Amino acid sequence: SAVISQKPSRDICQRGTSLTIQCQVDSQVTMMFWYRQQPGQSLTLIATANQGSEATYESGFVIDKFPISRPNLTFSTLTVSNMSPEDSSIYLCSVESQGGETQYFGPGTRLLVL
Amino acid sequence: GENVEQHPSTLSVQEGDSAVIKCTYSDSASNYFPWYKQELGKRPQLIIDIRSNVGEKKDQRIAVTLNKTAKHFSLHITETQPEDSAVYFCAEWGGSYIPTFGRGTSLIVHP
Numbered sequence: 001s002a003v004i005s006q007k008p009s010r011d012i013c014q015r016g017t018s019l020t021i022q023c024q025v026d027s028q029v030t031m032m033f034w035y036r037q038q039p040g041q042s043l044t045l046i047a048t049a050n051q052g053s054e055a056t057y058e059s060g061f062v063i064d065k066f067p068i069s070r071p072n073l074t075f076s077t078l079t080v081s082n083m084s085p086e087d088s089s090i091y092l093c094s095v096e097s098q099g100g101e102t103q104y105f106g107p108g109t110r111l112l113v114l
Numbered sequence: 115g116e117n118v119e120q121h122p123s124t125l126s127v128q129e130g131d132s133a134v135i136k137c138t139y140s141d142s143a144s145n146y147f148p149w150y151k152q153e154l155g156k157r158p159q160l161i162i163d164i165r166s167n168v169g170e171k172k173d174q175r176i177a178v179t180l181n182k183t184a185k186h187f188s189l190h191i192t193e194t195q196p197e198d199s200a201v202y203f204c205a206e207w208g209g210s211y212i213p214t215f216g217r218g219t220s221l222i223v224h225p
Contacts, residue, residue, distance in 0.1 A: 001160075031211075042203060042217045043158070092157065102148055103205075103213060105157040 002027055002095050004106035012112045013083055020079045021109045023093035028073035031096040033103070034066070038089045046091075049076045083113045117141075120204050120216025128224050133194050135219045137204035138186040144208035147180060147187045152218075153200045161202075162189070194223045 003026040013019050023032065034046040046066055047055040055068040069077045080087050093106040120137045127133050137147075145166040150158035164171045164178045164187065171178050175194075180187040187206075191198055204216040 033213075043215045045212065048212065102146075102160055102163060104160065105150075107157050 002029065002097060002104045004093065004095060004104060006093055006106040006109050008109055009107065010110035010112075012114060015084050015113055017083055018079055018081045019083065019111060020077050021091055021093075023076045023078070023106055025074045025095050027098060029095040029098065030073070032070065032076045033094040033096075034068065034076075034078045035092040035094060035105075036089045037092060037108070043092070046078070080111065083111075085113045087111065088113045118204060118206055118214045118216045120219060122219060123217065124220045124222070126222045126224065127194055129194060129196060131194055133189075133191045133198070133221055133223075135189045135202055135204070135221070136186060137188070137206075137216050138184075139206045139208075139214075140185065141206065141208040141214075142185070144185075144206040146207040147178070148205050148207075148213075149178060149189045150203045150205065151200045152203065158203060191221075194221075196223050196225050199223045 005024045007022045032049045035043045036046055037043050045058045046061045047057045047068055049055045049068050049070040051070045051073050065081050067079045090108045090110050092108045094103050096103055117140045118137055148163035149161050151161045152158040162173050162176050162178050164180050175192045177190040199222050201218045201220050203218050205213045207213045
């Protein structure tokens with residue numbers, strides 16, 4: 001299985017500011033995913049990030065609000081821009097395994113926007 | 115994937131009883147069905163999965179069954195223990211190469 005780390009693990013931010021979340025994987029992966037999980041809820045896919053191309057965003061999520069970078073096969077960032085209290089959530093990165101047979105999750109970033 | 119329905123949303127059992135969680139899906143191209151366990155404050159962890167060419171898979175106290183004709187799959191936990199208490203998510207992967215998750219089942223095992 002892939003070893004995935006995220007930074008920061010948690011943060012408290014003021015509304016109107018932006019936060020960039022980093023996701024590092026210990027092996028090269030083709031597909032990386034960014035999810036949002038609000039308390040007691042399921043996993044909502046924000047976007048899929050492939051190296052060398054623009055991220056693909058799901059309905060309800062836009063690049064201006066959640067810009068994503070994918071500079072190489074082991075790293076990605078998600079920025080939550082112009083934050084509001086509604087953005088308070090856990091943000092998880094996830095990777096497809098090497099053979100494409102399954103998916104693993106990072107530890108998550110707990111974000112609280114005041 | 116298109117849509118995955120997961121039931122029940124909450125399941126409360128006594129230690130030692132069995133627990134069953136069911137998911138139905140709509141995408142006939144779905145071919146991979148993982149189950150994740152998420153303990154409070156932790157990341158979802160893959161606990162078992164099944165592919166469309168298999169009807170059942172077991173791993174100790176956990177089993178998953180798949181009925182492709184009816185488009186449903188189930189997680190079975192036998193001899194439940196308090197440490198099985200968590201939220202369980204089903205998911206399906208299909209022709210879109212994007213996984214779709216169920217809404218989750220909160221399993222509570224009472225000692």
